[in-house]
Amino acid sequence: MSRSFVKEGDGDLDPLPDLPLSPHPNYVTPRGLAALQSRLRDLQTTLATLKARAERLDKLPEAAAERDIRYFEARLRTAILIDPTTLPLREVAFGLSVTVRAEDGSQTSYEITGEDEADATLHRIAPQSPLARALIGAQVGDEVIWRKPSGPVSLEVIQISHADP
Structure with a gap:
């Protein structure tokens, strides 16, 4: 094999490709x-x-x-x-916690957080998620439709509050 096709290096790695940033x-x-x-x-x-x-x-x-x-x-x-403690609790918004009741009567609280902070196990959801998009702007008593891959789910907003710090 010809040496002209062998890359000689100084032992350093090329930088790894950057991680993708959200649009x-x-x-x-x-x-x-x-x-x-x-x-x-x-x-x-x-x-x-x-x-x-x-x-x-x-x-x-x-x-x-x-x-x-x-x-x-x-x-x-x-x-x-966004400092959620300055937001009124009239409607669901970024940084606030919202409690919803599903059709079967079960209740769950979600917090709308930044993408890097989102964690499904802690019920922290990013504002771009289908659930957050359904909830943002809703008021207590409103019914929203969460469009899940398994089919739409109806949720009633029963409480809006400031999230725990």
Whole structure:
């Protein structure tokens, strides 16, 4: 094989491709903003630790940390802080908690949060989710239709409140 087709390198990796950024506005709650800042600090500490290693043959962890730092820096640059404690409780909005009753009588509370803070296990949903889109703007007593892949679900808004910090 000809040596002209072998890439000679200096041992450094090319930067990893950036993580995709959402095309939606980056609304964040104060809790979400603090979490983004904390995650960035943690990654910066991790990167410094990785670069201080005596044995640095495997540079993939460093490249991954650098990529993640770029992502969180971009998310912080585009963050639009919404303080939900200043919002009236007349209708469902970003940062507020809403309790709904399903047709079977079960009740569930959801909090509409930023994309980076969304966590289905904690009932925190992003504003672009089908459920949040159905709920935003609704008032207590309103019935909304949540268009799920398994079929539409009717929900009654029974309470709007400020979320726990």
